[in-house]
Structures are given as structure tokens and as C-alpha cells.
């Protein structure tokens with residue numbers, strides 16, 4: 001599989017289903033909230049390490065948690081996107097098959113070959129959103145590129161502030 005075309009979707013108030021509440025799911029919820037999505041989380045359980053952050057997400061009113069094992073009927077046409085970060089082949093299979101039936105783009109965090117789209121590393125700056133994804137072979141390289149872009153944007157802000165101070 002080669003590179004994927006980046007699409008910048010308006011997800012404000014759009015419904016997104018996230019399956020799982022572990023480290024990967026919570027990292028993705030954090031990113032999606034930056035863009036105002038309405039997120040439904042289906043998870044069998046919330047691991048100890050993610051409880052506090054998930055509680056904070058619930059308090060925003062933009063995230064709701066449904067504690068259960070994923071079933072086919074949970075995936076309905078109201079969702080714009082579905083992201084499965086359960087690390088469970090059965091959940092991955094249900095999500096893939098049901099989304100295909102309904103024509104909903106699906107991302108499977110444990111198997112890129114099943115994913116219709118990749119979840120990018122995201123950097124936001126003043127009025128900018130940058131999404132980075134590689135060919136899926138080297139996730140570390142994607143993370144390093146994101147870190148570089150983050151520091152470039154931060155440097156640009158500093159330069160702007162310095163110039164502002166002088167005028």
C-alpha cells in the first residue's frame with residue numbers, strides 16, 4: 001500500500017464512533033475533540049491508566065461512554081466515521097464488515113490493511129491543521145516528522161511575537 005491522500009473533513013458536531021478506551025483510543029479522542037466531534041465510545045472496560053482522562057472527556061459533554069462488547073447493531077448510519085482501537089480481531093471484523101455494508105469509512109488501529117483511512121499525527125497551530133501519515137511501515141518516523149513540524153510552528157509563533165514586541 002502506498003501513500004494515502006489527506007482529506008480535511010469538517011467533523012464539528014458530527015458523530016464518530018470509537019471502539020475501545022485504551023491508550024490508543026484515548027489519544028485519538030483527544031485529537032478528535034480539538035475539531036469538535038461528537039464521540040460515542042463503546043468499550044468493554046476502561047483500563048485504569050485511561051480512567052481519569054476519559055472522565056474529563058465525559059465532562060465536556062462531547063463524549064459518551066457505552067460499556068459493552070461491540071455488536072454489529074451498534075454501528076448505525078448516523079456515524080460519519082468509525083475507529084476501532086480495541087485490539088480484538090472479533091471487534092475488528094464486526095467493524096470492518098458492518099461499515100462496508102453501510103458505506104462508512106473505517107479505521108482499524110491494529111491492522112492497516114483493513115483500514116479505509118489512516119489516523120494521522122496531527123499538529124495544530126494558529127489557524128492551521130497539519131496531518132501527517134506515512135505508508136504505514138514506520139510509525140516512529142511519522143511521530144518524529146510531527147515533532148519537527150510542531151517545533152517549526154512554535155518557532156514561527158516566537159518570531160512573530162519578537163517582531164510584535166519590537167514594533
Ligand SMILES: C[C@@]1(CC(=O)O)C2=NC(=C\c3[nH]c(c(CCC(=O)O)c3CC(=O)O)Cc3[nH]c(c(CC(=O)O)c3CCC(=O)O)/C=C3\N/C(=C\2)[C@@H](CCC(=O)O)[C@]3(C)CC(=O)O)/[C@H]1CCC(=O)O
Pocket residue numbers: 024027028107108109110111112113115117118119120121122132133134135136137138139140142143146
Ligand atoms: C500517527 C499515529 C496517530 C495515532 O495513533 O494517534 C499512528 N500511529 C502512532 C503511533 C504508534 N503506532 C504503533 C505504535 C507502537 C510501536 C510501534 O510499532 O512503532 C505507536 C507508538 C505509540 O503508540 O506511542 C503501532 C501500530 N500502528 C499501526 C499498527 C497496525 C499496522 O501497521 O497494521 C501498529 C501495530 C499494532 C500492533 O502491533 O498490534 C497502524 C497505524 N498507525 C497510524 C498512526 C496509521 C498511519 C501511520 C503512519 O503514518 O505510519 C496506521 C497505519 C493506521 C491507523 O492506525 O490509522 C501515532 C504516532 C504519532 C504521534 O505520536 O503523534
Ligand SMILES: NC(=O)c1ccc[n+]([C@@H]2O[C@H](COP(=O)([O-])OP(=O)(O)OC[C@H]3O[C@@H](n4cnc5c(N)ncnc54)[C@H](O)[C@@H]3O)[C@@H](O)[C@H]2O)c1
Pocket residue numbers: 019020021022023024025042043044045046047068069070085086087088090091109110111
Ligand atoms: N495504530 C496505532 O497507533 C497503534 C499503536 C499501538 C497499538 N495499536 C493497536 O491498537 C490496539 C489497542 O491498543 P491499546 O493499547 O489502546 O489497547 P488496550 O488493550 O489498552 O485497550 C483496548 C480497549 O478496547 C476494549 N475492547 C477490547 N475488545 C472489545 C470489544 N470486543 N468490544 C468493545 N470493547 C473492546 C477494551 O475494553 C479496552 O478499553 C492494540 O491492540 C494494537 O493492536 C495501534
